[in-house]
Amino acid sequence: MDYQKSKLNKVVRNSQKAAYDKKTIHAILDASEVCHIAFIHEGRAFVQPINFGRENEKIYLHGSLNNRMTNAIIAAKEVCLNVMILDAMKLTRSAYHHSVNYRSVMVFGNVRELTDKEAKLQGLKSIINHFVPNRWEHCRKPTDKELKITRVIEISINTASAKIANSPPDDNEEYRLLNYWAGEIQVKPSYAYPVPDTYMDKNSTIPNHVLDFYHKKNQVD
Numbered sequence: 001m002d003y004q005k006s007k008l009n010k011v012v013r014n015s016q017k018a019a020y021d022k023k024t025i026h027a028i029l030d031a032s033e034v035c036h037i038a039f040i041h042e043g044r045a046f047v048q049p050i051n052f053g054r055e056n057e058k059i060y061l062h063g064s065l066n067n068r069m070t071n072a073i074i075a076a077k078e079v080c081l082n083v084m085i086l087d088a089m090k091l092t093r094s095a096y097h098h099s100v101n102y103r104s105v106m107v108f109g110n111v112r113e114l115t116d117k118e119a120k121l122q123g124l125k126s127i128i129n130h131f132v133p134n135r136w137e138h139c140r141k142p143t144d145k146e147l148k149i150t151r152v153i154e155i156s157i158n159t160a161s162a163k164i165a166n167s168p169p170d171d172n173e174e175y176r177l178l179n180y181w182a183g184e185i186q187v188k189p190s191y192a193y194p195v196p197d198t199y200m201d202k203n204s205t206i207p208n209h210v211l212d213f214y215h216k217k218n219q220v221d
Contacts, residue, residue, distance in 0.1 A: 001021065002021050002022065003021075003022065003157075003159045003160050003161065004020075004142050004159060005020060005027065005161075006159060008108055008159060009106065009108060009159045009160060009161040010161070011161055011163055012030040014163070014165075015163055016178050017163050017164055018161055018162065018163055019161070019162040019164060019191040020160075020161055020162070020165075024124065024162050024164075025107075025160050025161070025162045028083060028085065028103045028104070028105045028162055029054050029059075029083055029105055029107075030054060030130070031092070031103070032083045032084075032085055033051055033130070033131055034049050034050065034051055034052070035049070035051075035052050035059075035081045035083045036048065036049050036050075036052065036080065036081060036082045036084075037049075037050060037061070037069055037073065037079060037080075037081050038079070038080045038081070038082070039068075039069055039072040039073050039076070039079065040072060040076070041068045041069075041071075041072050046068075046069070048069045050056045050063075050069070051127060051130070051131055052081075052110070052127060052130060053123070053125075053126030053127035053128070053129065053130035053131075054126065054130060055126050057110065057156060057157045058096055058126075058154055058155065058156060058157070059081070059107065059154075059155040060123040060124070060126045060127050060152065060153065060154055060155070061127070061152075061153040061155070062123070062124060062127060062150055062151065062152050062153070063150070063151050063153070064149065064150065064151070065149055065150075065151060067151065067163075070113075070151045070153055071116075073153065074111060074113050074151075074153065076111065077110060077111050077112075078108070078109065078110055078111055079108075079109055079111050079155055080106065080107070080108050081106075081107045081109075081155070082104065082105065082106050082107070083104065083105045083107075084088070084102055084103070084104040084105075085102060085103045085104070085188055086100060086101075086102050086187045087100075087101040087102055087103065087166070087186070088100060088101035088184050088185060088186045088187055088221075089184070089185040089187065090168070090169040090170075090184050091169060091182055091183055091184070091185065092169045092170065092171045092175075092182050093171050093175045093176065093178045093180040093182045093183070094172070094175050094178075097169070097170065097171050097172070097175075099165070100165065101165045101166050101167065102163075102164070102165050103162065103164050103182075104162065104163050104164070105160060105161070105162045105163075106160060106161055106162075106163075107155070107157055107159075107160045108157075108158050108160065109149050109156050109157045109158050110155070110156045110158060111132075111153060111154070111155055112152060112153070112154050112156075113152070113153060113154075114152040114154050117144075117147060119152070119154075120147055120150070120152040121141070121142065121147070123152040123153075123154060124142060124150075130163055130177050132209065132210065132213045133209065133212070133213060134209040134212075135209060136210060137209075138207055145216075160217060168184065169182055169183060169184055189217065190218065191213075191214055191217040192217055194206050194210050194211070194213060194214055
């Protein structure tokens with residue numbers, strides 16, 4: 001199923017790189033722990049990175065009561081957010097054609113603040129489990145005081161689009177014999193092996209959900 005194309009989400013430049021199907025867009029969102037939120041504060045444009053959670057067509061964020069980003073998007077009742085994953089740097093013989101391979105998503109959605117205790121807990125659970133799957137069941141739940149001073153935001157995805165570049169470096173034909181090195185530098189995220197903090201019992205073992213996350217992210221058998 002695709003998100004409906006409109007003037008808002010339609011990719012115009014290099015439209016052959018566009019994707020509107022939900023499976024592709026959700027996969028890119030789920031591959032990143034951090035998104036970037038665009039908002040206006042006191043007449044100025046800002047962009048802020050923040051970790052998030054996704055459940056179907058809902059995205060969840062959290063922030064303090066006085067956080068300018070959460071205040072701004074609650075007031076606006078809508079938001080635009082972006083995720084971008086860098087996959088490779090492409091070096092060409094001409095400076096003009098240097099570029100990158102990437103996967104990116106732009107999301108446009110309606111915003112509402114969750115105030116019911118159970119709804120807030122569900123939103124926070126989504127964020128924590130997006131951070132590390134199954135983590136919610138292996139940590140202390142928020143206290144009433146913590147919930148009171150935390151704003152939880154639910155974004156309903158109205159529409160979205162992805163843009164994906166996945167091609168080799170490419171110069172114009174007349175430049176291909178120039179004596180400059182050209183090629184590709186792949187970018188691979190590396191997640192270090194989990195290290196217990198100093199207060200853990202020395203005989204404690206790393207829980208399976210943490211090891212599963214490490215193995216999946218590093219594609220370790």
